[in-house]
Amino acid sequence: MPTTSANISDAYAGAILTIDLDAVIANFRLLSARLSGASMSAVVKADGYGLGAGPVAVALAGAGCGVFYVAHIEEGIVLRQALNDTGNSQFIKAEIHILGGLMANAENAYDASRLIPVLGSLDEIHNWKSYCHRLAQPLPCDIHVDTGMARLGLAANEVEKLVAEPSRLDGLNILTVLSHLACADEPNHPMNVEQLDAFRELRRRFPQGMASFANSSGIFLGPDYHFDQVRPGAALFGVAPVPGSLNPMSQVVKLQGKIAQVRAVDTPQTVGYGASHRVESPGRIATVMVGYADGFLRSLSNKGTGYIGNIPVPVVGRVSMDLITFDVTGVPEYLCPVGAMIDLIGPNNPVDQVAADAGTIGYEILTSLGHRYHRAYVGGALRSGET
Numbered sequence: 001m002p003t004t005s006a007n008i009s010d011a012y013a014g015a016i017l018t019i020d021l022d023a024v025i026a027n028f029r030l031l032s033a034r035l036s037g038a039s040m041s042a043v044v045k046a047d048g049y050g051l052g053a054g055p056v057a058v059a060l061a062g063a064g065c066g067v068f069y070v071a072h073i074e075e076g077i078v079l080r081q082a083l084n085d086t087g088n089s090q091f092i093k094a095e096i097h098i099l100g101g102l103m104a105n106a107e108n109a110y111d112a113s114r115l116i117p118v119l120g121s122l123d124e125i126h127n128w129k130s131y132c133h134r135l136a137q138p139l140p141c142d143i144h145v146d147t148g149m150a151r152l153g154l155a156a157n158e159v160e161k162l163v164a165e166p167s168r169l170d171g172l173n174i175l176t177v178l179s180h181l182a183c184a185d186e187p188n189h190p191m192n193v194e195q196l197d198a199f200r201e202l203r204r205r206f207p208q209g210m211a212s213f214a215n216s217s218g219i220f221l222g223p224d225y226h227f228d229q230v231r232p233g234a235a236l237f238g239v240a241p242v243p244g245s246l247n248p249m250s251q252v253v254k255l256q257g258k259i260a261q262v263r264a265v266d267t268p269q270t271v272g273y274g275a276s277h278r279v280e281s282p283g284r285i286a287t288v289m290v291g292y293a294d295g296f297l298r299s300l301s302n303k304g305t306g307y308i309g310n311i312p313v314p315v316v317g318r319v320s321m322d323l324i325t326f327d328v329t330g331v332p333e334y335l336c337p338v339g340a341m342i343d344l345i346g347p348n349n350p351v352d353q354v355a356a357d358a359g360t361i362g363y364e365i366l367t368s369l370g371h372r373y374h375r376a377y378v379g380g381a382l383r384s385g386e387t
């Protein structure tokens, strides 16, 4: 795991990131319960949305998840190792699919770690087919078809070619035909139905394997969108799948920053770089050992809110590389001594709230979480402190 602080006791940590694997499992089950017939997978790209692909996938495997998606081949190799290291035969058998597709000349590497490429172009299809042919082994693969992202996947004209020359798919062991929604987080967006129609039409022409369409938000568009397999990521990690509605997911992340100093201010003065905040009347400023280098985004300058227990404390001044400053004037002194913790992400300020304050989405808050935090995993198969 890319965790630099793993050996440092939380007594010395400037900040503690607690990842609740039981909450991840509860979210997996909640999503699963919305399906009738479709199967679950879990997207754990970008190191499990910043939370540690290994621990998260092992916890999910323990809850019965046998299909994982990552973006990069390197992520797949690392995840395969993490699952192998458990020694659990069920976990070792899990499928790992590579959304990024088939990298040129890397067929061996996929094969060696039993990674399943999500083939997204005629060239990729050709290359995988040739590799399988050489080995005389129909290794599994997926086909990604673009229905509205113009990003990865076969474009419409490439689909036409495949239909015209079906022999291009001969000998391929296609597990999944998948596509990805562009606007699933906006339930009323007309694009959702357009993509649904396009994907249904595509399935009429390519009925091979399973059909997989919905990401987290797509699951909440209803059963029409579920097909054979869903591919949630963010919702597993607590991000609201339907922005603006009550979030049914359990919060997975708690981030606490430690107060390094508390400063009494009794004459007007400014706080931090750029002197962007001015204290006019007597008050107290608490400095916490977290900064934008840790993924506490600089756009939270003068915008973010921390909590001491249930008492909100505003971020004042600019977020700097290693430090943030809070106005704790309204908090009794005994509640915010040096060494006390301020919740930066927690029950009062969940990921989506922090994202809104920063002008971004929960996905970016999670995947920005830094590597200087002391990471503590609770629940799941791992005990606190193991990484």
Ligand SMILES: *Cc1c(COP(=O)(O)O)cnc(C)c1O
Pocket (backbone or CB within 6 Å): 043, 045, 099, 179, 180, 214, 215, 216, 217, 231, 232, 233, 234, 235
């Ligand atoms: C990231 C991704 C997902 C998961 O999306 P969430 O919105 O995090 O649920 C599913 N499918 C593809 C192709 C992706 O790139």
